[in-house]
Amino acid sequence: MLIILSLILYSSKVKIKTLKTSLSYEINTNKQLEISTKILKLSIIELQTNVNDLNKTINTLVVGTKPIANTLKTGEKEVYLTFDDGPSDNTSKVLEILKDNNVNATFFVNGHPGYEDIYKQIINQGNVIGNHTYSHDYKTAYSSISNYNQDVNKLNSFLEGIGIPRPTLMRFPGGSNNTISNNYGGKDIMNKLTSEEIKKGYQYIDWNVSSGDAEKMTESKDIIIDNVMRGSKGMKSIVILFHDSNPKTTTAQALPIIIKNLKERGYVFKTLSINSPIIHFK
Ligand SMILES: [Zn+2]
Structure with a gap:
């Protein structure tokens, strides 16, 4: 009887340990996810800023390189x-x-x-x-x-x-x-x-x-x-x-x-x- 009880207790301990490990793993994963999300959000903001800058540059380039006489017909x-x-x-x-x-x-x-x-x-x-x-x-x-x-x-x-x-x-x-x-x-x-x-x-x-x-x-x-x-x-x-x-x-x-x-x-x-x-x- 004592042996059986000890076995049950041991098996419960092992289960709790396994649960703890997997829980802490999940907590860690969640933390990592949070960090990744933050980094991603920052990257998106940076990307948006870059796209805005790029648009400005494109506008300037388009204005600056508008071909001369682009509206002229042949011979005009x-x-x-x-x-x-x-x-x-x-x-x-x-x-x-x-x-x-x-x-x-x-x-x-x-x-x-x-x-x-x-x-x-x-x-x-x-x-x-x-x-x-x-x-x-x-x-x-x-x-x-x-x-x-x-x-x-x-x-x-x-x-x-x-x-x-x-x-x-x-x-x-x-x-x-x-x-x-x-x-x-x-x-x-x-x-x-x-x-x-x-x-x-x-x-x-x-x-x-x-x-x-x-x-x-x-x-x-x-x-x-x-x-x-x-x-x-x-x-x-x-x-x-x-x-x-x-x-x-x-x-x-x-x-x-x-x-x-x-x-x-x-x-x-x-x-x-x-x-x-x-x-x-x-
Ligand atoms: Zn002048």
């Missing part, structure tokens, strides 16, 4: 005349020439109080205004991202004050690959600014043909014509850089000939918009 050619740094007294002459030739252009303007009527005339004639900062001063604009945005906003407020809506287009003073800005905002300032302004909803446009009218205070009219006609040879879609600040009198003189020549080459004149071919140096 387009030209975007752009005038920077105005308005000035010269702008009235430019506007008259555009009107006489039944074409429009895009003006990347700065802040020039006293020329309010000219800003309005630019718009009323069907042209487009883009932001080229209020000051066009490299130190003022390029010392930091917040300084740049302040300068851009100052021009926006000035334009809104005379009834012109906030532009969606901008052109960086000196273009998006200028290096003078590095002296004020550091080596990376243009990289930071180009992505920052796209994020803010602006589109910045550089150019693929330069009239060269900024090479000298007042460049010769014939050189300006030659620069444009040679620079645009064989191109389907051209964005030409001109200036309409006060000393650029020869630009206005060259303009009727340039328009005539481009028309003869079959170009259609258009104004820039957020959907136009995007020309980015950077």
Whole structure:
């Protein structure tokens, strides 16, 4: 009897021990599962963040590499005349020439109080205004991202004050690959600014043909014509850089000939918009 009892007791002990072992195994497994779940949750969050970043990069890339002239049919050619740094007294002459030739252009303007009527005339004639900062001063604009945005906003407020809506287009003073800005905002300032302004909803446009009218205070009219006609040879879609600040009198003189020549080459004149071919140096 005693032997039987001892055997039962022993067998119960063994059972309890086995139960304890399997229970502790389960507890451990549960703990491990909890840890794994936490790690998994963290990984998912990380993945989501990465996907978001990737989407942003894709957007920037799509915007940045939108093919030039992607909407053009075979044989079609387009030209975007752009005038920077105005308005000035010269702008009235430019506007008259555009009107006489039944074409429009895009003006990347700065802040020039006293020329309010000219800003309005630019718009009323069907042209487009883009932001080229209020000051066009490299130190003022390029010392930091917040300084740049302040300068851009100052021009926006000035334009809104005379009834012109906030532009969606901008052109960086000196273009998006200028290096003078590095002296004020550091080596990376243009990289930071180009992505920052796209994020803010602006589109910045550089150019693929330069009239060269900024090479000298007042460049010769014939050189300006030659620069444009040679620079645009064989191109389907051209964005030409001109200036309409006060000393650029020869630009206005060259303009009727340039328009005539481009028309003869079959170009259609258009104004820039957020959907136009995007020309980015950077
Ligand atoms: Zn400029």
